[in-house]
Amino acid sequence: MSEPRERLYLDDLRVGQRFTSATHAVTVEQIVASAAEFDPQPFHMDPEAAKDGFFGELVASGWHTAAITMRLQVESGLPIAGGIVGAGGELSWPAPTRPGDVLHVESEVIEIKPSRSRPERGMITVRSETRNQRGDVVQKLMVKLVVPRRAR
Amino acid sequence: MSEPRERLYLDDLRVGQRFTSATHAVTVEQIVASAAEFDPQPFHMDPEAAKDGFFGELVASGWHTAAITMRLQVESGLPIAGGIVGAGGELSWPAPTRPGDVLHVESEVIEIKPSRSRPERGMITVRSETRNQRGDVVQKLMVKLVVPRRAR
Numbered sequence: 580m581s582e583p584r585e586r587l588y589l590d591d592l593r594v595g596q597r598f599t600s601a602t603h604a605v606t607v608e609q610i611v612a613s614a615a616e617f618d619p620q621p622f623h624m625d626p627e628a629a630k631d632g633f634f635g636e637l638v639a640s641g642w643h644t645a646a647i648t649m650r651l652q653v654e655s656g657l658p659i660a661g662g663i664v665g666a667g668g669e670l671s672w673p674a675p676t677r678p679g680d681v682l683h684v685e686s687e688v689i690e691i692k693p694s695r696s697r698p699e700r701g702m703i704t705v706r707s708e709t710r711n712q713r714g715d716v717v718q719k720l721m722v723k724l725v726v727p728r729r730a731r
Numbered sequence: 732m733s734e735p736r737e738r739l740y741l742d743d744l745r746v747g748q749r750f751t752s753a754t755h756a757v758t759v760e761q762i763v764a765s766a767a768e769f770d771p772q773p774f775h776m777d778p779e780a781a782k783d784g785f786f787g788e789l790v791a792s793g794w795h796t797a798a799i800t801m802r803l804q805v806e807s808g809l810p811i812a813g814g815i816v817g818a819g820g821e822l823s824w825p826a827p828t829r830p831g832d833v834l835h836v837e838s839e840v841i842e843i844k845p846s847r848s849r850p851e852r853g854m855i856t857v858r859s860e861t862r863n864q865r866g867d868v869v870q871k872l873m874v875k876l877v878v879p880r881r882a883r
Contacts, residue, residue: 617798619805620814633816633877641817642798646769649794653771662772664785665793667871671819719819725785 586660589701589726592688600656600684603647605639607678613643638675644682644718645670648709651684657705661727666702668722673715680711689721693728700727738812741853741878744840752808752836755799757791759830765795790827796834796870797822800861803836809857813879818854820874825867832863841873845880852879 607626614623618640622632629637649663657663676682690704703726709718759778766775770792774784781789801815809815828834842856855878861870 617802619802622814633813640801641819642794642801645797646794649792650769650771661785662774665824667793667821667823669819669821672817 584658586658587726588660588729589691589693589703590729592691592703592726594688594691596688598656598658598686600651600686601654602681602683603651605647605676605678605680605682607637610637610639610643610676610678613646614640618642634675636677638677641670641672641675641718644672644676644709645720647676647682648684648707648718648720651682651709652686652707656684656686656707657724659724659726661725664725666723666725668704668720671719672717673719674711674717676711676717680717682709682711682717684709698728699730700725702726736810738810739878740812740881741843741845741855742881744843744855744878746840746843748840750808750810750838752803752838753806754833754835755803757799757828757830757832757834759789762789762791762795762828762830765798766792770794786827788829790829793822793824793827793870796824796828796861797872799828799834800836800859800870800872803834803861804838804859808836808838808859809876811876811878813877816877818875818877820856820872823871824869825871826863826869828863828869832869834861834863834869836861850880851882852877854878 621628622634623640626637686707689706693701703724707720708716773780775792778789838859841858845853855876859872860868
């Protein structure tokens, strides 16, 4: 965990605002443990069997990459007041996460929309890229988040 | 794990084909453990603190719902030859997953596209809905999957 940061309300955000998270080092043990629980396929669990699989080597489940991204966003990425509450979005994995990768997340606020019906909140759209130590993008996410407004 | 099922190649699939997974019962312990690792926010980890949070009660992280969905798809949902290899898609969480929910996944093949450049494979688009025991949709996913063709 990093030091406490100021938490931002809808009123504090602006389009184009950028955030960069801390890093997370991915190990083969993390990849296999996550896959055993949530994506038990040979190319995520068994280095030998993975050689014959789609990727030709052991790689992380895309959902593991998504989960690591979320942890980085919560702890050091997006300092949103009220927490990070996502309604959904578009997700892609242009390249796999591999053992030894060191990931971080770069985010940009794309849109800010106060709610018409709920004056105490609004929605923002955030585009994030999760990158490895070589700069390769392992996940792109365009997500809509619910953000509270400052109390008047 | 269910009994072994026939694995389907691109050539075996047709638009409109449907699949229904087995069920998974979600416990408060699972929700808190998943959140502690990947989405450490009070409304996913602490039933008391969650009363003051966005949802007014403890709910699962959307990424936990996604991970449960993936496990159901791998073990009993989509019997794709070569495994379930996703390139990305659109995701939304219309309602939260709560402790005690029993989830299953309903899927439908929406599109089938043989690859022009790679004759040994193609892409399919699958729309899935993850539903709880009341039929509420807790996740919608429209995902593109890489699927091998039968060897000639």
